Amino acid sequence: MELKKPAMAGTTESSDVMITLRPNPEGGIVIDLKSDVKALFGDAIEKTILEVLKEFQVENALVNVVDKGALDFVIRARMQCAVCRAAEIQFDWGKEDAHGK
Amino acid sequence: MANELMRTSLYAGGTSPVKMIQAGFYNEDCLVYDLEDSVSAGEKDAARFLVYNAVKYQRPAGKYILIRVNGIYSQELDEDLEAAVRAQPDAIRIPKVEYAEEVKRIDEKVTAIEQKAGLPVGGVKFWCNIESYLGVLSAQQIATASPRVVAMALGAEDFTASMSAQRTKPGWEIFYARNAILMACRAAGISAQDAVFSDINDPEGLKKDLEMTRALGFDGKTCVHPRQIDAVNGCFTPSPKEIRNAQRVLEALEEAARNHTGVCVLDGGMVDKPMELRARTTLAKAAAAGIKVGGVK
Incomplete structure (x- = not known):
């Protein structure tokens, strides 16, 4: 799936995460993560981001992440929203039926 | 396992992760994740994703979980239902119900989603918010419109607006609506949920309002703020x-x-x-x- 425009989801409120997605003209996925808990949870945050990108089949993206201690479900939700906004698509909820089974 | 006590419901807006997480730690029996009034038009998509993931992956233990969807005639409703049914809350709270037919139509949509998703049909229940004189007049039909309907709640602010009435603390302007909804609930054998008391800085007013709630026979009441929870729980717990x-x-x-x-x-x-x-x-x-x-x- 191709990202068509820059898009953002989330906030910098405590327990939230602000994610900005941009198309990457040079190809590939580049994640820029800022988080006070990066040393402890940086790998887990990046894993969730990559999982969601994979589910949407997004292969080229610049991902800017400002984490304020978000739990995994929040990161997942903000990523799903940012991808839908950047790709200008409506989410296919049927895809969730297979997720987690 | 869900808590089947329905003394208190607390709304948590679907826009703020911190408020949604905190809401799971209060003493309310029912937690309502909101997609409707507390979410601005531009954030409906974000709230839907957040509430879906919260209920599916971070569900607070021991609470009865509801999702309040957007209005029956809103363009958000269909996608709200797609998300809400798949999140598998105990119930969906439907705002501003006025006719039994509306409940039947939503029941059909929910059933179709359950079938498509391979979920047990009928698992997700409904709470119907009655928020207008038309809803009050149809309360009995709404209460029995679907086996999914397990509770009805009075929305007093919108009801009084529909009546061109003034909302007052003694609450005589909603006295008939309270009784009509209660009787419809009793006839249908479902839970009767009272209107909110909006002034969070008036504990004495809340206490007086609760005396009416309890005397009439309601089973529960919606809280607008966590500080109301203990008083409302106490009202429904026998001494x-x-x-x-x-x-x-x-x-x-x-x-x-x-x-x-x-x-x-x-x-x-x-x-x-x-x-x-x-x-x-x-x-x-x-x-x-x-x-x-x-x-x-």
């Missing part, structure tokens, strides 16, 4: 004196049955069927609130 009185009524009935006396008398007064029913309801409420009640059946 030790009430529990003892209920036990004495049932003990007197048992003794009368054992002795084959036609009439049962307690403290000089006759124990009749309504007294027995009230006593059993009191003990059921106590047991539901986790109070150990023994000795009588």
